[in-house]
Amino acid sequence: EPEVTQTPSHQVTQMGQEVILRCVPISNHLYFYWYRQILGQKVEFLVSFYNNEISEKSEIFDDQFSVERPDGSNFTLKIRSTKLEDSAMYFCASSPPGPRGNQPQHFGDGTRLSIL
Amino acid sequence: DQQVKQNSPSLSVQEGRISILNCDYTNSMFDYFLWYKKYPAEGPTFLISISSIKDKNEDGRFTVFLNKSAKHLSLHIVPSQPGDSAVYFCAAGGSQGNLIFGKGTKLSVKP
Numbered sequence: 001e002p003e004v005t006q007t008p009s010h011q012v013t014q015m016g017q018e019v020i021l022r023c024v025p026i027s028n029h030l031y032f033y034w035y036r037q038i039l040g041q042k043v044e045f046l047v048s049f050y051n052n053e054i055s056e057k058s059e060i061f062d063d064q065f066s067v068e069r070p071d072g073s074n075f076t077l078k079i080r081s082t083k084l085e086d087s088a089m090y091f092c093a094s095s096p097p098g099p100r101g102n103q104p105q106h107f108g109d110g111t112r113l114s115i116l
Numbered sequence: 117d118q119q120v121k122q123n124s125p126s127l128s129v130q131e132g133r134i135s136i137l138n139c140d141y142t143n144s145m146f147d148y149f150l151w152y153k154k155y156p157a158e159g160p161t162f163l164i165s166i167s168s169i170k171d172k173n174e175d176g177r178f179t180v181f182l183n184k185s186a187k188h189l190s191l192h193i194v195p196s197q198p199g200d201s202a203v204y205f206c207a208a209g210g211s212q213g214n215l216i217f218g219k220g221t222k223l224s225v226k227p
Contacts, residue, residue: 004159006159012162018183031213033213033214033215035142035215035217041219042217042219042220043160043205043207043215043217044216045214045215045216047215048212048213055212056212056213056214058214070218075157091159091160093159096206102149104162104165105215106162107159107160107161107162109157109159110158110159116219
């Protein structure tokens, strides 16, 4: 069964450094998402992406964050200048075309980001 | 702002019995609801969903019930199996597609 794959599984970065988290969504999917889960807290929506542009973003997704689909297969999340509070598990998800309720989002196994 | 609430952090059930996981929501504009299952070190895995225009959806051992007037949904697993032990997340979605998650309920199914 097709899967969403995320790399790396664990990323350790110094505060203030840039980090890029990578995702390969399922190939026929058209909608892409990033979520994060801070330890002990809820899974929180960050951003959704469709047709090569952001379709919705949350308050968390400020100017330090950006997303890109550079080559038609990868979907990346960049954090420009990381802060301690960016430490979390970051999940990528994708869903196929069709009404959202009939097409559930499929999640990758996440990248654990640790900011030192 | 807890738009989706799972008030039970944990649930323990004997193998073969029914597991009932509950979820409440506050926003009547949600179009659909989903249940995800999560094992440690893995991402959420989709289990079952229900549209806001339905009150029940069944898939094998899993049934989701939606009570719109009470803004409440539940996931029934019957019979429960030890492999069902995981954290279960309720999520709600609207027209924009982003999901709002509850905090999760850790289900333990004892042999």
